[in-house]
Amino acid sequence: MSATATTYYDRKGIIGTLGRDGLLQIILVANTFIMLAPIVIMVFSAFKTNMEIFQSPFALPDFGNVGNFVKIWTQTNFIRYLLNSFLVTGSSMVLILTLGTMAAYAIARYQFFGASFILMFFIAGLTLPLKLAIIPLFMLMRDIGILNNQLSLIFVYTAMGLPTTVFIMTGFIRTLPNELEDAARMDGASEARDHVVGDVATGASRHGYRGHSECGTDLERLFLSAGVYSERQSQNPAAGPDDFHGRI
Amino acid sequence: MPRLRLTGRGMWITALIVPPLAFVALFIIYPIISAFAYAFYDWQGLLRGDFVWFDNFHKVLFEEPYASWTRNAFGHNIIVFFALMVLQNGVGFLLAYALWRELPGARFHRIAVFLPVVLSTIIVGYLWKLFLHPLFGVVNQSARAIGLPWLAQPWLGQDSTAIWALIFANAWHMVGFPTLVFLAGMQRIPTEILDAVRMETQSEWVKIRKIVWPLVAPSATVVFVLLFVGAFNWFELPYIMAGLDGSPYGSTDVLGLYFYRTAFGNVSSGQQNFGLGSALAVLIFVFIAAVASVITVRLRAREIQI
Structure with a gap:
């Protein structure tokens, strides 16, 4: 009785699993294709002239043709954009992650x-239409004296990134088992000194970090475009695509 | 919640909370509040005029032509929200579920799904604008090449399809985010629970509906609320792909574009009206904040602590 039941169970399980997983695999492959194809075409186009892009968008380019890159390197201030980008994004990300985790942990x-x-x-900070704040923000930066300075951007990005971070991290920390921290406390950890926060919480919430530190960078870049309005002189990287418009 | 035995507990919490709060207060709340105050003044260009109480709000909501523009833009935001709910969060959940099963190549698929998310909106916008070019665009060329000429449309140039092209581009760009959040939620489901389910039922559907979906509720709360806020603050992508006027013929006009146009003027008309723009911004904010809080509270209520 039990043997037949097991056989039946197994057989159905295998067939069912194969069919289902096959379908899921197809979905994944199709999706991956849709995700990657545009990026591959974009990379190809970087090695083509405008003529070639329009005539044969899918063709493999001549990868030795680096004319476009040379042009960017020599005719624009590319290194400056890049370094600014690193500085601004890097510092605001460090600030966002530190401050965001602090607040989320406490909440x-x-x-x-x-x-x-x-x-x-x-959360309210998340919903605010920041575009409107550009003018008051400009005046504020002028009063603090950090106008035309990367610091102004770093501060604004930090403030902009914090709501999302706090929101996501609070959710993540809530789902972490309390027992981990209880165990740490049991072993004699005091709140701050022995890194209940540092080791246990952040260690276990790496998933949370991975998810949003990457989306954090994106949010930053996204608003850079708006930053250009008031801070053109700081020469930010989002000005890049703007300058290169029509010259892909 | 564990009982805390802590000296200076209040100090500790204050030390954790105050610095982040100060950043948000100084660089978001304060400028926004001063900008909101503008909504109550009559503006002549950049000159502040008299205090006019709620005139600007009344104009934006009930006086033509502003009222119909507002309705038009608001309607598009609602379409965008629901379409992205399906295309972005729905597909994201499906993909997360597929990735969660660790089929061969799952690692690679996971990277592929998330790759577009790290591109900036500006690049994505220009990329899809070029791809959707009616004559030279990759989309139409491949549609013709594989023998589906009806798929070769001027997607961005028709008022019936333009907003859907934008929605598609946005979903392509951001689908990796809900996928990753859902996947993280699924990976946190304890194996004992899944083993117990396997004993009870063979049906995958029952498993998803009764176990997986309720247990990823915290992830769902996060992505739903963020999508709602994002859909009603939608600005960058339509700005890049459709322009400030929501072309063609305002068929891609959303609140973000409409607000920006009203406050700062556009290319064709240099008219700036900070009063009306600020009034719009206040209304958008109140709407988003109210609905987002309700959604958060309602969704949080169905979350389960494992």
């Missing part, structure tokens, strides 16, 4: 007066 782990209000405050 998710401690019950204190106003915790949910503070979370709401951050």
Whole structure:
């Protein structure tokens, strides 16, 4: 009785699994193709002249043809853009991750007066239409004296990145088992000194970080375009695509 | 929540909370509030005029031609939200589920799904604008090449298809984000629960509906709320691909573009009206904040602590 049941169970399981996994695999492959094809074509186009792009967009280019890159290197201030980009994105990311995790940890782990209000405050920051703030922001930067300085961008990006970070990290830290921290406390860890926060929480929430540190960079780049309005002199990388428009 | 035995607990929490709060308050809240104050003044270009109470709000909501522009843009935002809910979050969930099963090549697929997310919106916008070019674009060329000439449309040039082209480009760009968030949520489901389910039922559907979906609720909350906020703040992609006027004929006009046009003027008319623009921004903000809070509270209520 039990033997037949097992056989039946196994057989159905195998067929079912194969069919289902086959379908899922097809979906994945199709999706990967849709995701990668445009990027591959973009890379190919980088080695082509405009003529070639229009005539044969799919053809393999002559990878020795680096005319476009030379042009960017010599005719624009590319290295400057790149370094600015690294500086601004790097520093704001460090600030966002540090400050964001601090706030998220406090909100998710401690019950204190106003915790949910503070979370709401951050979420409100997420919904604000920042485009409107450009003019007051410009005046603020002028008053602090960091106009035309990368610091102004770093501060704004940090402030912009924080709401998303706090929102996501709070969710992640909430789902982490409390037992991990209890165990650490048991072993004599005090809150700050022995890195309950540092080791346990961040260690286990690496998933959270991976997810949003990458999307964080994107959010930054995205607003760089708006930054150009007020901060043209700081020469930011998003000005790049703008300058290169029509010259892909 | 564990009981905390901590000296200076309040100090510790304050030290954690205050620096991030200060950043947000100084560089987002303060400029926004001063900008919101502009909504109550009558502006002559960049000159601030009289305090006019709610005149600007009334104009934007009830007086033509602004009222119909507002309705038009708002309607498009709603379409964008629901379309992206399916195309971005729905597909994202499906992909996450497929990736979660660790089929051969899952690692590679995971990288591929997430690759477009790291591209900047500007690049994605220009890329798809070129691809969708009616004559030379890759999309139409390949449609003709594989014998589906009806697929070769001026996607961005027709008012019936333009917004869908933008929605597609946005979904292509961002689908990796919900996928990754859902995947992380699924990977946190304890194996014991999954083993227990395997004992109970063979049906994959039951497993998804009764176990996976409820247990990834925190991830769902995050991506739903972010999508809602993103859809109603949609600006960069339509700005790059359709221009400030939401061309053709305002068929891709969304609140973000409409607000920007009203506040800062556009190429064809240099008219700036900070008052109306600020009023619009206030309305957009109030709407997003109210609905997002309701969604957050409702979705949080169905989350389960494992």
